[in-house]
Amino acid sequence: xxxxxxxxxxxxxxxxxxFVNRWLCRGDLRCDPxxxxxxxxxxxxxxxxxEAAFNPVYExxxxxxxxxxxxxxxxxxxxxxxxxxLWFAYGIHxxxxxxxLRHRLPDKLKGHHxxxxxxxxxxxxxxxxxxxxxFLAIAxxxxxxxxxxxxxxxxxxxxxxxxAVCVYLGLHALDRLERLPxxxxxxxxxxxxGIVFLLTG
Numbered sequence: 001x002x003x004x005x006x007x008x009x010x011x012x013x014x015x016x017x018x019f020v021n022r023w024l025c026r027g028d029l030r031c032d033p034x035x036x037x038x039x040x041x042x043x044x045x046x047x048x049x050x051e052a053a054f055n056p057v058y059e060x061x062x063x064x065x066x067x068x069x070x071x072x073x074x075x076x077x078x079x080x081x082x083x084x085x086l087w088f089a090y091g092i093h094x095x096x097x098x099x100x101l102r103h104r105l106p107d108k109l110k111g112h113h114x115x116x117x118x119x120x121x122x123x124x125x126x127x128x129x130x131x132x133x134x135f136l137a138i139a140x141x142x143x144x145x146x147x148x149x150x151x152x153x154x155x156x157x158x159x160x161x162x163x164a165v166c167v168y169l170g171l172h173a174l175d176r177l178e179r180l181p182x183x184x185x186x187x188x189x190x191x192x193x194g195i196v197f198l199l200t201g
Contacts, residue, residue: 120164
């Protein structure tokens with residue numbers, strides 16, 4: 001059932017994001033297939049690597065992990081095998097969201113810092129909570145169980161700065177990737193690298 005829950009949430013996230021961000025962009029939401037795939041595959045690769053690296057550091061500093069995956073856990077429960085679908089779907093959502101933030105944010109916040117702040121709140125408080133609720137409803141278990149109990153273990157306020165910093169770094173990485181000559185091998189290679197990383201866990 002966890003695979004069904006993952007597919008339901010991934011489908012919901014992409015479709016919901018398309019409609020909401022299209023409305024926020026007043027119908028001017030663009031969909032460049034190459035940039036969409038580039039963003040989604042980069043988000044997937046960066047997310048799983050950063051999750052596996054960050055959570056042990058957090059545990060070293062605070063004495064406990066920030067989260068642990070309950071659905072198909074890998075890499076000492078710091079990562080989930082479902083990340084291949086869910087982080088990829090979140091990357092598509094991010095591709096749409098970045099466009100609406102360009103339209104809607106005040107000029108002073110249109111840089112990477114402003115986008116990172118907004119997404120730093122949106123990712124844990126919307127995507128994480130919604131994803132966990134879908135998993136609880138369909139599979140009867142959390143997708144990612146947050147050890148701090150401040151938000152019913154669905155997410156944690158402590159995740160906000162983590163997301164903001166990671167998004168800020170990720171936006172800079174995306175800038176560099178987008179400046180490269182467009183070659184379909186780039187997103188394919190990043191996605192494949194993410195799969196290989198998951199398989200090593």
